[in-house]
Amino acid sequence: MTLFTNPTLITDILIVGSGCSGLFAALNLPKDLNITIISKDKLEKSNSFLAQGGICRLKMPDDYHSFFEDTLKAGHYENNPQAVDIMIKSSPEIINDLVNFGVSFQKNKQGELLYTKEGAHSTNRILFHKDITGKEITSHLLKQAKEQSNIHFFEDTCLLDLLTKDKSCFGAIVRLNEDKIVKILAEKTILATGGIGGLYEKSTNVRHLTGDAIAIAIKHKIELKDLSYIQIHPTTFYHKDGDDSCFLISESVRGEGAKLYDKNMQPFVNELLPRDIVTQAILKQMAIDQTEFVWEDLRPIPKKELQEHFPTIVNHCLKMGYNPYEECIPVVPAQHYFMGGIKVNLNSQTSMSNLYAVGETACNGVHGKNRLASNSLLESLVFAKRAAQHIKKSFSKTNEFPRCFDDNDINFYSNKSELEKYYRDLVLSKIEEDKLRKERTPINISIKSKNHLKTSI
Ligand SMILES: Cc1cc2nc3c(=O)[nH]c(=O)nc-3n(C[C@H](O)[C@H](O)[C@H](O)COP(=O)(O)OP(=O)(O)OC[C@H]3O[C@@H](n4cnc5c(N)ncnc54)[C@H](O)[C@@H]3O)c2cc1C
Numbered sequence: 001m002t003l004f005t006n007p008t009l010i011t012d013i014l015i016v017g018s019g020c021s022g023l024f025a026a027l028n029l030p031k032d033l034n035i036t037i038i039s040k041d042k043l044e045k046s047n048s049f050l051a052q053g054g055i056c057r058l059k060m061p062d063d064y065h066s067f068f069e070d071t072l073k074a075g076h077y078e079n080n081p082q083a084v085d086i087m088i089k090s091s092p093e094i095i096n097d098l099v100n101f102g103v104s105f106q107k108n109k110q111g112e113l114l115y116t117k118e119g120a121h122s123t124n125r126i127l128f129h130k131d132i133t134g135k136e137i138t139s140h141l142l143k144q145a146k147e148q149s150n151i152h153f154f155e156d157t158c159l160l161d162l163l164t165k166d167k168s169c170f171g172a173i174v175r176l177n178e179d180k181i182v183k184i185l186a187e188k189t190i191l192a193t194g195g196i197g198g199l200y201e202k203s204t205n206v207r208h209l210t211g212d213a214i215a216i217a218i219k220h221k222i223e224l225k226d227l228s229y230i231q232i233h234p235t236t237f238y239h240k241d242g243d244d245s246c247f248l249i250s251e252s253v254r255g256e257g258a259k260l261y262d263k264n265m266q267p268f269v270n271e272l273l274p275r276d277i278v279t280q281a282i283l284k285q286m287a288i289d290q291t292e293f294v295w296e297d298l299r300p301i302p303k304k305e306l307q308e309h310f311p312t313i314v315n316h317c318l319k320m321g322y323n324p325y326e327e328c329i330p331v332v333p334a335q336h337y338f339m340g341g342i343k344v345n346l347n348s349q350t351s352m353s354n355l356y357a358v359g360e361t362a363c364n365g366v367h368g369k370n371r372l373a374s375n376s377l378l379e380s381l382v383f384a385k386r387a388a389q390h391i392k393k394s395f396s397k398t399n400e401f402p403r404c405f406d407d408n409d410i411n412f413y414s415n416k417s418e419l420e421k422y423y424r425d426l427v428l429s430k431i432e433e434d435k436l437r438k439e440r441t442p443i444n445i446s447i448k449s450k451n452h453l454k455t456s457i
Pocket of ligand 1: 017018020021039040041043045046047049052054056157158159160192193195204205209211337360361375376377378
């Protein structure tokens with residue numbers, strides 16, 4: 001491995017992460033700024049590309065109160081109401097931005113947008129593109145970003161640490177192309193590193209999302225919030241010999257009529273309750289039935305609708321030997337989403353100056369204790385744009401970077417697996433600490449983390 005090759009890279013803005021939040025921040029920054037985006041794996045390998053169900057939108061002004069209330073109710077009223085208000089009111093503008101970038105949402109024959117529904121929504125307010133909404137959105141953002149000459153990409157490039165001095169951030173130390181360790185000096189840095197599913201044995205997330213930015217924030221005493229608020233999705237496809245990455249069966253199939261059954265094919269829960277409640281009911285039922293899954297019946301959805309709206313889900317079931325047009329499929333809960341994260345204000349600023357955090361790695365309090373379905377793409381985009389707008393207002397190029405790293409400290413980064421383990425343990429122990437601090441009554445659900453610490457929810 002080559003350590004600290006010269007020259008050190010210098011950029012105006014460093015964005016860590018090429019999911020929807022990182023890309024949207026980049027696209028909303030002034031075009032005369034030099035922007036560097038790094039991603040730990042390939043640019044397309046992000047949770048944003050996996051999002052199935054859709055993205056919420058305030059479809060008419062008189063839905064405001066119900067959208068607001070649904071979000072707060074799902075979040076157990078622990079949400080930041082100001083952040084929720086901003087997210088909902090910004091949604092029409094964000095959807096317009098997406099459409100201008102070429103994103104298409106499902107429409108009826110008259111050309112009007114179609115809205116679907118998921119659990120805990122009191123009305124249909126979710127825009128979708130078949131069952132690959134995330135791919136439709138993020139691939140257009142990526143295409144657009146690649147066309148801009150001021151945006152430069154480095155894939156297979158991992159954030160290892162931040163360059164800091166006197167509580168200010170001046171860029172990052174990264175492992176470039178899985179090989180060289182280099183410094184990237186930046187006037188402003190945006191962390192857009194997504195969730196923490198890679199820390200869990202079973203998760204819907206892409207596996208390399210291991211909460212690295214959270215670990216680095218802990219190391220630098222950057223403020224964090226609600227680290228123990230982790231969402232378990234009720235329904236992922238059950239496969240006895242499946243790998244760690246679980247295939248999601250989107251909640252919107254339940255929104256369109258799919259049912260959940262116990263081992264005797266009897267209903268046991270209202271399928272449209274908030275995610276955390278449905279998850280608890282499923283895990284309880286599995287314990288009663290002594291089974292490793294429950295059944296989900298997609299047959300109540302008309303065949304044409306199932307075919308046209310959910311082709312990816314149908315194909316996955318067929319590939320796994322189940323015909324969803326004719327039989328129930330086995331489903332089981334798995335880790336899915338991180339409501340907590342690096343604490344940010346309404347402009348996505350962290351407690352460290354020059355440092356922003358957006359998307360799933362940030363916590364502005366929109367989701368409270370439990371995220372309402374299809375609010376996360378929207379939240380990521382709204383607050384990524386706000387970060388960009390804030391930077392735009394306050395940016396002044398200094399090109400002056402203090403000496404903030406002693407090159408003798410390089411050994412800390414040279415052993416990849418030791419560093420990964422150190423960061424993983426840091427995050428998992430802080431999650432446990434937050435859980436204990438909140439003194440929540442443990443309930444009978446636990447998800448095994450990779451190092452076998454049990455993380456109860
Ligand atoms: C299966 C699935 C279905 C979903 N469906 C929906 C849905 O229908 N609607 C909805 O609103 N939400 C949905 N979500 C949630 C939503 O997709 C995510 O919350 C959102 O996409 C997060 O975007 P992001 O930009 O924060 O992170 P991501 O899209 O996950 O991107 C994270 C980026 O950070 C990079 N990264 C991570 N660590 C490092 C590091 N150390 N160094 C460099 N780069 C790093 C990664 O490589 C990646 O590029 C779903 C999630 C999953 C997993």
